[in-house]
Amino acid sequence: MKSRRPSCSDSGSESSELDSKSPEKYETATRRRMAANARERKRMEGLNTAFDRLRKVVPQWGEDKKLSKYETLQMALSYIMALNRILTDARRHHAPHRQWLDLQFDCVQPENYACLMRYDSQTGQEYINSSFSYQFDGHQSWRQ
DNA sequence: TAGGCCATCTGGTCCT
């Protein structure tokens, strides 16, 4: 539990209009609101657990900072598209090129994400190989 | 200090 709005106790404002009505109705509304809040917390908890599981299977460049929810979804999308492309290419290369397929497959295993990276000697930074191109799309602009 | 990210509360809507 990180923070709570000071004006919002678990009682909720829904019950405020019932203040003038019977105490029983007020109590019922309060209880319902508290239950709804608890369910919502539980639901969000499940959602966050799902995000954590997704973060574990999606490539993360560097261990320093965990991906935000938005970044996680973007990364998952790119990752799926990359995998899909590998399968498509594999079909084009036919069965005899089994070694090539195995190499591609190895590259998308979590322990081998590094093989997707290239080093830019000019900037001193790593960047993503063209076979897997995750890019931010300036989401902050449309989120405003 | 501003901006990004997040948790929480809340009321509305839809479904069972």
Added chain:
DNA sequence: AGGACCAGATGGCCTA
């Protein structure tokens, strides 16, 4: 009626 889901509002924490 009550639960699930959603989006808006709000405030706390963290970082550049």
